[in-house]
Each structure stands twice: as C-alpha cells, then as structure tokens.
Amino acid sequence: MLLQHRMDFWWFPHMWSHMQPHLFHNVSVLAEQMRLNKIFAQEHGIPTDMGYAVAPHHSGVYPVHSQLYEAWKSVWGIKVTSTEEYPHLRPARYRRGFIHNGIQVLPRQTCGLFTHTIFYNEYPGGSKELDKSIRGGNSPHVNFKLTCKIHCALSIQISIFMTHLSNYGNDRLGLYTFESLVKTLPPVKLAEKYFQIFPEERDPLWQNPCHDKRHKDIWSKEKTCDRLPKFLVIGPQKTGTTALHSFLSLHPAITSSFPSPTTFEEIQFFSGANYDNGIDWYMDFFPFPSNVSTDFMFEKSANYFDTEVASKRAAALLPRAKILAVLINPADRAYSWYQHQRAHQDPAAINNTFHLVVTAGPSAPKDLLALQRRCLNPGAYATHLERWLQHYQPSQLHIVDGALLRTNPALVMEGIQRFLGVTPIFNYTQALMYDDSKGFWCQRVEGGRAKCLGKSKGRKYPEMSPESRAFLAEYYREHNMELLRLLNRLGQPLPSWLRQELQSTSWS
Ligand code: A3P
Numbered sequence: 001m002l003l004q005h006r007m008d009f010w011w012f013p014h015m016w017s018h019m020q021p022h023l024f025h026n027v028s029v030l031a032e033q034m035r036l037n038k039i040f041a042q043e044h045g046i047p048t049d050m051g052y053a054v055a056p057h058h059s060g061v062y063p064v065h066s067q068l069y070e071a072w073k074s075v076w077g078i079k080v081t082s083t084e085e086y087p088h089l090r091p092a093r094y095r096r097g098f099i100h101n102g103i104q105v106l107p108r109q110t111c112g113l114f115t116h117t118i119f120y121n122e123y124p125g126g127s128k129e130l131d132k133s134i135r136g137g138n139s140p141h142v143n144f145k146l147t148c149k150i151h152c153a154l155s156i157q158i159s160i161f162m163t164h165l166s167n168y169g170n171d172r173l174g175l176y177t178f179e180s181l182v183k184t185l186p187p188v189k190l191a192e193k194y195f196q197i198f199p200e201e202r203d204p205l206w207q208n209p210c211h212d213k214r215h216k217d218i219w220s221k222e223k224t225c226d227r228l229p230k231f232l233v234i235g236p237q238k239t240g241t242t243a244l245h246s247f248l249s250l251h252p253a254i255t256s257s258f259p260s261p262t263t264f265e266e267i268q269f270f271s272g273a274n275y276d277n278g279i280d281w282y283m284d285f286f287p288f289p290s291n292v293s294t295d296f297m298f299e300k301s302a303n304y305f306d307t308e309v310a311s312k313r314a315a316a317l318l319p320r321a322k323i324l325a326v327l328i329n330p331a332d333r334a335y336s337w338y339q340h341q342r343a344h345q346d347p348a349a350i351n352n353t354f355h356l357v358v359t360a361g362p363s364a365p366k367d368l369l370a371l372q373r374r375c376l377n378p379g380a381y382a383t384h385l386e387r388w389l390q391h392y393q394p395s396q397l398h399i400v401d402g403a404l405l406r407t408n409p410a411l412v413m414e415g416i417q418r419f420l421g422v423t424p425i426f427n428y429t430q431a432l433m434y435d436d437s438k439g440f441w442c443q444r445v446e447g448g449r450a451k452c453l454g455k456s457k458g459r460k461y462p463e464m465s466p467e468s469r470a471f472l473a474e475y476y477r478e479h480n481m482e483l484l485r486l487l488n489r490l491g492q493p494l495p496s497w498l499r500q501e502l503q504s505t506s507w508s
Contacts, residue, residue: 021060021068025222030067034075051079052187059218061105062086063209066280069101080191082108087205088212097194098204100278104191113177118170130173205316206279226292227283229257231322231420232314234388235302236378238336239326239402242457243440245300247413250443251426257285257299267299270314271307279317296422306378308387315391322420323392328402329497330379330479331472334358335464337375343459346371355468358475376475382482394490401495409441473501 024030041048053076055061060068061083072078083105084095095107113130117123123130167174185193195202209215210225219225233248235241249256259265268274269282289295304310305325314321338357341349348371349357358375360368378384388397398419405412410428417425435442435450442452452458480501487494 018056020056020218021071022065022218022220023059024067025220027067027070031071031075034071038075048076050187051077053078053081055081055083057218058083058085063207063215063219064100064204064278064280065220066101066278069103072103073101078103080104080106080187082106084108085214085218087207089214097191097198097201099195099202100204100276104195106191106194113164113167113173115164115166117173118166120171120173120176123173130177203275205313206275206282207316208318209279211319223280223283224288226289227286227297228318229286229298229321230296231298231324232304232318233298233300233302233324233326234310234314235300235305235325236327236333236381236384237302237305238333238340239302239328240405241300241302241326242453243409244324244326244400244405246443246453247409247428247432248298248416250428250431251296251417251422253294253422253424253426254296254298255287255289257297258287260285266301266303268301268303269299270310270317271301271303275309275313282317294423296420305388306380306384311388311391321392321396323388323397324400324416324419325385325388325397326400326402326405327381327483327495327498328406329501330381330476331464331469332497333379334375334472335468336459337378338371339459339461340456341371341374343456355465355471358468359471379476380479382479382486385483385486397490399487399492399495401493401497403495403497406440473504476501 019033021030024033038048040046053072055068059065061081062085072081079102081103084092084107086096086098086105086107087094092109095109097104097106099105120127120130164174167177207215208225208228209219209223233241233244245256248254257267260267263274267282267285269277269285274281285299286297289297304314314323335354338349338354348365348367352360352368352371357368357372360372362369364372385397385399398416400412400416409432413428414425431444432441433444433448433450434440435452438450438452438458440452440458442450445451480498483498484494484502487498
C-alpha cells in the first residue's frame with residue numbers, strides 16, 4: 001500500500017511559504033496563518049479535505065509543538081501527518097508512528113527524490129539506486145518491520161512517500177516512483193491500517209527535545225528543557241510520600257511541581273492518561289528555575305512506583321533524573337491503604353475486614369479483589385524496583401527507609417540531600433518538630449508551633465490484628481527476601497523494618 005498523494009498536495013503546504021510552526025507560540029496566530037492558506041486554496045479550487053498535512057522540516061510534529069496540533073485540527077481538520085524524527089532520524093529502521101491529540105503520525109523515510117533530482121539517468125548513484133530506494137531504501141522502516149516482526153505473514157507493504165514538486169516535471173520521477181508501487185490508499189485510511197497493524201505504536205514515548213540536536217533545532221525558543229524535574233519521588237502510596245514531599249519543599253534549593261487540581265495534587269504524568277497530554281502539559285507544572293544548576297525541581301506521584309509503564313516513560317524523558325522510593329513494611333502499607341479506602345467510603349473496604357480482604361480467594365467479588373490487589377501488589381517491592389533498574393542506573397536510585405522517616409526525619413533528610421548533591425545542606429532538626437497530639441513530625445512554624453499534614457495523613461485506626469500480620473508476614477516473606485538480595489547487590493543499607501521482619505519470619 002502506498003500513501004496516495006496528489007500533486008496539488010506538495011505545492012500546497014498548510015502554511016504560507018514554508019514557515020515553521022514551532023516559531024509560533026501563540027496558537028491563534030498560527031491558526032490565522034493556516035486560515036489564510038486555506039482561503040487561498042479554496043479560491044483556487046485546490047482540495048482542502050485530505051485530512052493530511054506535513055510540516056516544513058518536521059517542525060512541530062516531533063518534538064510535539066502542541067500549538068501545531070491544535071491549529072491543524074481546528075483549521076484543516078488534519079487527522080494524519082508524518083515525520084522521520086520520531087524517535088530520532090537515525091537509525092531509520094527504528095522510526096515509529098504515534099498518535100497525539102487525535103492526529104495519527106506515521107513514520108516516514110526519505111526515498112531520495114529532492115528538488116534537484118529530476119532526470120532518471122542522473123539519479124545519484126544511477127537509476128538502480130532509485131529503484132532500490134523505491135523498494136525500501138537502505139533502512140525501510142515499515143518494510144523492515146513487516147519482514148522482521150511479522151515474518152512476512154502479512155503480505156501488505158506500506159510505504160509512505162513524500163517528494164518535491166520538481167519531481168513531477170521533466171522525467172516525472174515522483175509519478176514513476178508511485179507507479180512502481182501497486183496499491184494506493186488515501187492518507188486517513190492508510191493511517192488507520194498502519195495503527196491496526198502496529199497497535200503498540202499508538203502511544204508515544206516522549207523524549208527530552210534538548211537531547212537531540214535536530215530536535216532542539218525545531219523546538220520552540222519560548223520553551224525550555226529546564227522546566228523538568230531533577231528528581232522524582234515515585235512512591236509507593238502510603239509509605240510517607242506526602243511527609244517527604246512537604247519536608248523536601250522546605251529546602252531553599254528544592255522546588256516542588258505546582259499541585260494538580262485534578263489528581264490529588266500529584267501530576268501523575270508517567271503513570272496514566274495524563275501522559276497523552278504531552279510534555280508541554282507536563283512542563284507547565286514546573287516554574288522556570290532561577291538557576292538551572294543549583295535549583296532542584298521535583299515531583300512526587302506515588303503511583304509511579306508500581307505502574308508498569310512509568311519507569312520506561314520517565315527514563316525516556318528524564319534519563320538523568322534521580323529516583324527516590326520510600327519503603328515501609330509492606331504489611332503496614334497494605335493496612336494503611338485499606339484504612340485509606342475505608343476513609344474514602346470504598347464499599348469493599350467498609351463491608352469487609354482487612355483480614356477478609358487480604359485473604360480473599362480468586363472467586364471473591366471483583367471489587368474485593370480489586371481492593372486486595374491495591375493492598376498487596378505495590379508491596380512486592382523488589383519486583384517493582386527491578387523494573388525501575390531496567391531503565392535507571394543503581395546510582396540514580398535511593399531507597400528511603402519510611403519507618404525511619406517517620407521516627408527520625410532529620411536523619412533521613414540529611415541522607416537524601418547527600419544523595420541528591422543539593423547544597424547547602426539544610427538542617428532539618430531546626431525546621432521540624434514532633435507534635436504530641438498528631439503523633440508525627442511536623443514543620444516548625446513561627447511562634448514554635450507545629451504545622452502538620454492534614455487529617456488524611458497519619459490517621460488514627462486500630463492496630464492490625466495478629467492473624468493478619470502473621471498472614472502478611474508469610475505472604476511477603478519471599479518478596480522481602482528478594483528485596484534483601486537486591487539491596488545487598490546494590491550496596492544499599494537495609495531499612496530497619498526489613499531487618500526486623502526478616503529476623504522475625506526466619507524464627508517462625
Ligand atoms: P497512615 O495515615 O495510614 O498512618 P502517603 O503520604 O505516602 O500516602 O503516606 C501516608 C502515611 O505517611 C501515613 O499513613 C503515615 O503513617 C505516614 N507518615 C510518615 N510520616 C508522617 C508525618 N510526618 N505526618 C503524617 N504522616 C506521616
């Protein structure tokens with residue numbers, strides 16, 4: 001199959017005179033440019049309903065300039081575009097497609113027809129080279145995939161072509177190229193077909209635009225790669241991540257992301273649907289740092305820890321980030337999550353004891369099993385950490401002892417500061433104070449008063465029953481052993497609770 005082009009398409013880009021969309025920050029101005037072009041097209045009887053457009057020099061397509069996608073959709077109703085920049089120009093065989101903001105982006109490769117290639121016999125390297133290129137070139141992304149991934153089980157060949165206007169004159173090499181291929185499909189149909197064949201490519205993997213020179217060249221001057229975090233607090237939930245977040249924010253050189261109004265203040269970018277919003281959306285949660293080298297921006301999203309895709313996505317955008325994970329006894333974490341759900345009126349938590357929840361068998365009601373999963377799964381710490389370590393170096397990962405964070409936060413915060421390399425070292429013994437009525441460490445504010453976390457953190461509830469504790473000690477025994485092996489391998493100290501847990505379970 002071949003992406004069907006019409007001649008008018010080439011001398012009819014979506015904007016005036018090859019202007020690059022990433023130079024337009026204001027989406028209305030960009031849309032206005034497109035509107036002018038559309039009016040021109042309509043006045044001259046040029047079709048405007050193809051649903052397909054390309055951007056000059058790939059500008060705005062990848063790295064994504066969200067303004068281009070908005071303007072394309074509103075003015076032209078664009079549904080399909082293509083680029084050779086995702087994920088990078090080379091090697092070409094790794095090029096992939098993705099879908100952003102409803103626009104399907106197809107991978108593209110250069111077939112070698114440029115403005116100056118107009119005569120068959122003068123094709124650089126001889127006409128044989130042209131024929132070779134037509135059949136896929138050096139590194140035919142799509143053909144390669146069909147050959148290697150599907151072992152030719154599918155006889156469909158997808159080639160997406162774009163060429164210069166001059167190739168339609170003289171020897172008409174553009175037409176020659178297209179006619180050498182058999183079947184054509186209009187752009188929108190072709191894109192649908194492509195993502196049917198390669199559904200795994202629908203979700204993009206966002207990268208830092210400043211890590212590739214070509215990407216940087218087509219990245220808006222009004223945007224900066226400095227509005228990205230230097231470190232992440234990844235969770236898991238209920239281990240003291242909010243306390244850690246608030247303590248970190250007291251540090252003069254550390255700045256947290258702005259709170260998200262929709263997801264309990266956390267951005268939750270790498271773990272779910274927010275990722276589809278793209279990096280412009282993500283960066284808007286961070287201020288412009290006043291000093292890039294000394295300012296430490298971070299965000300805390302506690303479900304990153306155990307969300308399958310989060311580590312891969314985080315590493316693609318923030319390969320140099322440092323990662324903080326807070327671990328408490330997974331049995332206590334499970335119980336805290338259960339209490340959290342009770343407080344949020346989850347019927348499965350209200351109508352069942354904790355013991356019933358954690359011991360439920362596979363035939364239990366769905367909502368009970370869903371709650372069980374959320375209680376138990378994050379506590380398989382080693383499994384989740386191993387996934388993060390597939391994408392980050394051990395030196396980038398710091399395990400915070402959540403039990404110690406609770407009892408001696410100043411000590412823990414000192415270790416974290418050394419790990420991050422942040423200066424000056426901030427003295428938390430003065431900034432924090434223990435509050436008897438809360439039963440936790442809080443921020444010391446004016447007048448020697450304590451400012452503690454809200455009611456939802458450090459809840460009062462009965463102790464876990466000995467039966468549940470015994471059940472969970474057994475349930476997590478192997479997971480904790482794995483964690484022990486992992487921390488030993490990494491040369492990281494063992495959290496106090498892990499030592500205790502392993503000692504008590506080895507005697508039982
Ligand atoms: P409980 O409310 O079950 O006691 P997270 O912020 O990751 O959701 O974790 C919440 C847990 O943090 C609380 O669980 C509490 O035990 C723990 N925690 C640790 N230090 C705290 C502090 N200084 N203030 C409040 N809660 C703290």
